[in-house]
Structure formats: C-alpha cells, structure tokens
Amino acid sequence: MLAELGHYALVLALSVALIQATIPLLGAWRGDQGWIALARPAALVQCLLVVVAFAALMHAYVTSDFSVLNVATNSHSAKPLLYKISGVWGNHEGSLLLWLLILVLFGAAVAMFGNNLPASFRARVLSVQAMIAVGFLAFVLFTSNPFERLLPAPIDGRGLNPLLQDPGLAFHPPFLYLGYVGFSMAFSFAVAALIEGRVDAAWARWVRPWTLAAWCFLTLGIALGSWWAYYELGWGGWWFWDPVENASFMPWLAGTALLHSAIVVEKRDALKNWTVLLAIVTFSLSLLGTFLVRSGVLTSVHAFATDPARGVFILAFLIVVIAGSLTLYAVRAPAMKGGGLFAPVSREGGLVLNNLLLSTACATVLLGTLYPLFLDALTGDKITVGPPYFNATFGPLMLPALIAMAVGPMLAWKRADILGALQRLKFAIAATLAALFLTLVLAYDGPWMAIPGIALGVWIIAAALEEAAHRLRLFRAPIGESLRRLARSPRSAWGTTFAHAGAGMVIIGIVASSSWQVEKLQVMRTGEQVAVGEYSFKFLGATAIKGPNYDAVRGSFEVRRDGAHVDLMTPESRSYPEPPMETTEAAIRTGWGGDLYAVIGDPTADGAWSTRFYNKPMIHWIWMGCLFMVLGGLVSLSDRRHRVGAPARRNKNAKPLEVAKSVAGE
C-alpha cells in the first residue's frame, strides 16, 4: 500500500515538475507576476512529493517488505538497520530516487531562501531545475520503477553485497550525489542567466556558494570512496583510475575550475562566458557520470543493449540537456560582454592558467575513460586504458598547475609582478629547498620521483602558510595587530589557505606512500615471523569467529619494532551466506608515520595461511589533505558575503545608532 503511495507521489511529482518547468518560464518571459509566483509553491510541493516517495521506499526497506521487487533483490531481513537504510541507494532504482530527492531539496532551498533573487530570475532558475527533475522522474517512472511489486513475495531477500555493508560506504553515495546535484544549481543559474541575458558579479555571488557546497560534498564523497576502497578491498590501493572513479573525478576537476573562475566573475566582472560554459560542462559531466555508471555501459558497450529502454532514454536525455544548453550558450553568450581587463600575469591570469590546465586534464580523463567504449563500438577492438595511461598524461598536466597554485594567491589583481610574488615567498622557497635536500639525503636510495614530489607538496603547503602570514603581517607587525587582522580578514581567504595546504598534503601522502611502501606477501605458519621495514609481524594463530550475519577467520599478529611490542593486529577474512561472498577486513594501524596494513587470506592445504603486510608511510595524509580541502571550502562558505541578505539588513538597522553615537562622540 505504501509502495503504491510512493509510486503515485512520483507520478504527481512529474506533473508538478512539468508545470514548474514551463509556466514560471513563460511567466518570466511575458512578465506575468502570477505565473512567476507559481515557481515557489510548485518547487515546495514537488519536494514534498518526492520526499513522500523516498520515505515510502525507505519504509519498505526498513520493514523488509519483500513484496517490493527492489527490496527483495537488494535487502535481507538479517541485515543491520544501518545497511537496510543504506540499501535504499545501494542499487540502480533507489540511487536515482536519492538523486531526485537531493535535486528537489535544493530546488526547495532556492524557493525558500532565495528571497534576495529577483523574482523573475528565481522563477527561471526553478524552471530549469524542474526540467532536470522531469528528465529524472520520467526515467525513474518509465524505466526504473523502484516500487515494482513482486508477487508472490519471497520469504527473504537476496541481500546487499557485503562489500557495501560498511559505514564508509553507507554515506559515500549520498555525499557524491550532493556534489553532483549541487552542480545542477550552478547549471540552472547559468541557463537562467543565459535566458535572461545577464551575468554579473551578483550572479557569481549566488552561484559561488552553491558550487562551493557541491564541491565540498563531492570532495568528501570521493575521499570516502577511496578510503573505503583502501581499507575494505584488502590490497591497500585507493585509486585505480577505473572508469567509475573517473566518472566522479571529472565533475570534480571541472567543478574545481568553476569554483576558481567564478571568483574572477565576482571580483572582476570578467571571464563571464567561460564561467557559464564551465557551469554547463560541470553539470553535464555529473549527468554523464551518473548515467555512465548506472547504465552499465562502462562494463561493456553491450550492457546498453541488454536494457535498450534505459540506454536510449539516457542518450536522449544527455543529448537534450547538453546540446540544448550549449545551443542556448552559442546563441546568447556572444551578447554578454566581459568587463574587467587584466594582464596575463595577474591574479586573474593565474586563475585562467588554473582553468586551462584543469580543463585540459579533465578532457584527458574523459578521453581515456570513453576511448575504449568508442573504439569497441567503431572497430570492435578492445583495449584497456589503465593507470599507466593516466599517470603518463594526467600527471604532467597537473604538475604546472600544482607548482603555480602556490604563487597564485600572492599575485595582485589586474597586473602582478611574478618576481615580487616569489620574493614574498622566500620562506616557502627555503622550505622547499630544505625538503629537496632532506629527501635527497634521507631517501637517496629510493625512487628519484619521491624527491621532487615531496618538495612539491612542501612548496604548496609552505606557500599557503606564508601567504596567510603576509595577510596577518605576522612577525612584522605587533602581535596585537596580527590578531586584529586575524579577526578581520575575510574567511574566503582562509578557505584558500586551508584548501591549498590540503592539496599539498594530498601530494605528500601520494608521493610518500607510493615511493616508500614496503610490501610483503607470504604463506605463514603459527609462530613464524616476517620483517616489514623496521617492523616485524609474528603470526600468533587464526581462530574462527561468528559475526551478526557472517562467519569469519581472524588472524592474530604481534607487531614489534626494535623488539618492543607495538600492537596486536587482527585482520579477518569474512564469508557472508547471503549473498554468498568472501570479504577481507584488513587490520590497519595508523600511527604518526603512516599505516601498517595486514591482511589474512586463505589457508593452504597443510594448515599455513597466506598473508599480506604493508607499511605505507604517510598514506593518511591523503585523506587528511582531503579533509583540509573540505574544511577550506566550508570556511570559505561561511564568508560573510555568502550569508546572503542577513548582514546587509542588520547593517541598515544599525546605521542610525552608529551615526547617533559618532555625532554624540564629537
């Protein structure tokens, strides 16, 4: 009954979305206030309806209603509650519903809090949002209905893939989607601006917080996913350049570029056309990512053929969205004139370079991801584009961007002096040279790439810190003034400091863990000992244990360093009955210097166990760096100019008082 209600709510949501997509748009065009005013209630009603549908599906999962096909295929009554809930988006249909839910929630947020937007512009934004919703609702209703019944209902469900039964993964898809869908806001604002024919600094001030928020979520989502891969998949890797990862990485690259170019629109009224184009491209890549992965076309071109309805719908939707918005762009963009002029060497010029390299890198990832598909479709040749390709192409493209990102924030707007900026970075340069020297001395026998790699990370972090020190006039002005400056300096500048330093940390984590990793694979008997770098692992034995919905073997390893006890590590090898599957639970010990990583595998015929140990120096810097980047985004988001409306209004009220005071003072 509830499932039918959910289904019905979706049908109603589609009709509301159809109205929202057309009437307010026409109203804004004709200047009809009544039609314009329709946008707001429509967005709220649409949101309510999708929330009802989502709640209905979640109810079916939580109560294990196996008469719903989707629940029967993806859930099991013995699953812990958290995974019953996360099972809702752990499948094709449910994840699309989650996508929709986030989309309409964002739309409702614009309707509720977009008071400072001109009514006609807000109506246009909401109409564009509704057009996206129409596409997704139709896709869900016509090809991927999550509420389909299965009669007679089975006794129990087929269960969620045990690999996905993990807290890290329960929250990974929602964050990723918050990111993808967040970019739909930038898209809707861009398309609405194109229709309106106006892009100005105020536009950028509306778009930037949405883009920032989306970027934070996406960063967090990608970081969670790679962290999960690292600790759950059991071979210590965290990024494989597989097409599914690339699908989330491309919007991130384009979104990062968008974030930076929107600064130029906001501060200098330049790069407008480019920023609008980036907003369109970023969301298109989000859509492409969602669909590429969901359609299964990445596994093989033939997956498209197994469900032609879905495949054709996806292609048509992508073409309509991308071609439609680009056509609109081609028609309207030439009319929009950029304002602020600047020299190539300037803050703006630095951001242009950032955009140039990020978009080239993004295009490269796109090429590498889609090339095998096209080659297969056109010639039937099958090739694999794996990590070696991306390391060889993406790496060199990002290198200049990373070197330059340290200098960018030091450059003045309009026209800057590179030598002057470098002079102001003298401590960062000294720190980089020191890092170069130290790695050369300490790690001369390691891979040579580690030496410039670590120095690059140090360069980015040190430059971010030195830039912040200049902002505070630290050590050059009395400490009181530095503190005053700390209180007064804009939060967005601090956002840059954190995010850039975070990127430096990621670099150091990647370089150190890949260059100086120690890896040991062997077959061990109880009592045997293996040296892994400066640590030794002693196998104390394996015992069978029982979990809530799995059986497991747990190995015990005593870790010693210089003979002193460090830790007892207990990796597990689990076997789930439903669906039947084996997973590894690596034991990970995170210390200041890095991670120790232990895995127990299969027993051999004569009672020994296969084991794997890694010592991964500084690998946790990768995720710490990601968190710093997200933190930077959040700090920047809290900048007062984004707390739209409220401060301005308060100032207005405060003014008479202040004037009175100052008059009284005189």
Next chain:
Amino acid sequence: MLKVFLRSLFVVLCLAGLSEPALAVAVDQPLDDPRQEARARAIHKQLRCLVCQNQSIEDSNAALARDLRILVRERITAGDNDEAAIRYIVERYGDWVLLQPPVKAGTALLWIGPVLFLILAIAVMVVWYRRRSSPVAGAIEPLSSEEQDRLKNLLADRDQQ
C-alpha cells in the same frame, strides 16, 4: 557511489561469478628465486584482471587473476624474458589485457589527444588575450599633440574659474 558500487559488482563477479571456489585475498606461492619473483610481480602489475575493472592481476582476488599470475610465474621459470612473458599473455588474451594501451593506429588519438587538448587550450587562451588586450593598448597610448593641446586648454579654463 557509483564507482564503488560498480567496482564491488565486479568484485562480486570476480568472487562469486566464477565456478571455482571463492577466494579472499589470494596470496599464492612465490617463486623461490627472489629476483624471478620480483620480475613476475612487476609483470603482474602491468596486466589487467580479466573480470575486474581496471585492476591489475596483482591486486585482484579473482580466481582468473590468480591463474594468470601463476601463468606469468610459469613463463618466467621457463626462461622467458619480461617481453616474451607479456607477449605470451597478449597473444592469448589480446591487447585488452594490457593496462597501458599499446601505441598503434587505433590508439593514436588516445595518446595524441592530451597534447592536442593542451595546444588547443593554449591557442584559445592566447587568441583571447590578444583580442581583449588591443583595447587596453589603445587606452594607454600617449595622447596626440592635438589632444595634449585640448587638455592644456581645458585645464587652463578650469584654473581661470
């Protein structure tokens, strides 16, 4: 989301889809000669697991990946050098098994692409800077003598007032 779901789907396929008994992390018997084992491991990292997504056979749990690992070790023990061992595998499984796509007619665009993108992007940027810098240059051109005179007159007028 996606990435991970799909990847895990492959892991499921790797683990459960094959008729052989499922393995957890497969650690097989290394070769006795550590130098040979190191060569075998280096080759493992260049070959893809046939039933996984972009994972090397070194990193894969799949039974098929283990078979390939054993095959590589066999070739090394049989006296193949690295190229011969890889060629042996490629002859049986095709270019698809190589994580780094070979450079040939079909992949030319793939390898040239990034360079083309970069050249194109730089060209667009240069043209854009040129086009918009022309008005700037005009704006800061020195005044003509006629304009100088007019300016002088204007200033003189103002001084008189």
